[in-house]
Amino acid sequence: MSALRAAAGEYLAMRRALGFKLTTQGRHLMSFVRFCEERGADRVTADLAIEWATRTSRGSGNEVYQARRLDVVRIFARHLQALDPATEVPPDDVLTRRYLRIPPYLYSPQEIAALMSAAHALRPALRAATWRTLIGLLAVTGMRQGEACRLRRDDVDLEAGTLLIADTKFGKSRLVFLHPTAITALRAYEHARDQAFPEPEAATFLMNSRGGPLDGHNIQHTFAVLVAAAGIQPPPGRRAPRLHDLRHVFTVATMLDWYRDGGNVQARLPLLSTWLGHVDPKSTYWYLQAVPELLALAAGRLEQQADRQAVP
Template sequence: MTTIRQHAEEYLAMRRRLGFKLTSFGEKLMSFVSYLEHTGATVLTTEAALTWATSTPRSTDQVHWSRRLMVVRVFARHLKALEPATEIPPDDALPHHYRRITPHLFTPAELAALLQVTGILRPAFRARTWHTLLGLLAVTGLRTSEACGLDRTDVDLTSGLLTVRDTKFGKSRQVPVHTSTTAALRKYARERDRQRPAPSTVAFLVSTRGTRLDAHSLPRTFAQLLEAADITAGEGRRRPRLHDLRHTFATTTLLNWYRNDADVQAKLPLLTTYLGHADPKSTYWYLSGSPELLSLAATRLEHSFGGRP
């Protein structure tokens, strides 16, 4: 007899073969499976799912509960076909909330300040690496993990083309960059090769130890740079994140299109592809990140229906 744990492991393996990362999803699902084993349950029930989803001593956030229950619901739909006794938690078992964190949109002055304060980092090569990383994120909108994942062969300094491999959705894409960006990357590469003439990694961006930058260890240094640049979050908002550089890039691109009266509807698929989104819906979300962008979009919509600004 196949256990729920075996079913869960096979399900996750199948999804991962299809290109899904399932990092937090997998952790939550296996946590639920462990809970069932601890209670001696051999059948997935709605009651067990609800109890597990809301058993979070450190949090009473209903959004968090709802997301935990959603993990169980998705798996239960799969398991039901294999184990008919499985209960699928109904959609209204918990209030369903969807909340995305309001991003911090960096101003040009804040970006300039961030780049300048990288000079406080020691040794000097660490400062150069951070200066290059922040600049690259700001002008390309790459995810932090994508920038850290670039190999030397992925950075074509002749054609000005970055090849981003094994992205969030398991696909690769090519990202063209401006000649000024290529020049900055070439300058960094020369300094890196002087520091590490016998590299121990194929990574393009490297740490002072000569290893690939670890995206998970970057937030602490970034917080230090934010403080040095005197960049703070607005009232009631969380501290700016490295990922907000991606939001800033996307929002700035959309703003420029609207200001220049471009056909945003026609151009949006280009931005979707450039950012590596799975579909344009993810890109459309950036419209809600800036009051100015919302206003421009609303004005454009009003014009399209024959209204007046």
């Protein structure tokens, strides 16, 4: 094992012990270590870091993505420099950090119904039931797909009508409250699941056709099949619809309802941020400028306020 690989392993273990998950960051850091080893380098240099960050495996020319890759090395290099002064910390102004979030695909209610209908055709029957439940759950709760896949049986309280989202993306937990129709659907799934696997190996609420947990990395392949079967096509020049976009659908629908009922949307947004598990309310406010209909409603609300203030 190279000294650089050993240092990276110790660094990742230390940060994970402090509560950082480092799922993507850890993968990127070890990729950089392999990059250095292939070139016979035994320490971090700025040139190596920049070369690795800009030579992505998929050939992405997105500088924001490349800057994030470089950040992984930069943080590691700062740690390593205290142990090895010869370590070079890559400069932080090499690549742009201007983040451009890609607009989500907003499924219509008819498209969500078509997705669930396509899921019904999957085989075996439990796989179909799991996918219908997953799609419906994401659409009506706004959960992240990973949160739904990790949801444990003990986290689901259908008597109280709540889901406990534990150890989330940012290490926090939250409660999600269920509509009675959602409770009914989850009870039906629970019954079908327990009939198929009375003594399953997995402790997760949602299971695959073999009685194991859903693989969050592979579900996109099945979802792509369902999107095609449902006849859903993105507008020209836009990326393919994702399972994660169901979370956006929930968020936008909630905000649209708030505007239409005349309530104070700004006062409610922190509540929505908490519900979604956003660590920063800016992630929720982004929808106001990303979705034209929301932007129009927000602008209309501001014009009404301005008109009232202008009346003598």
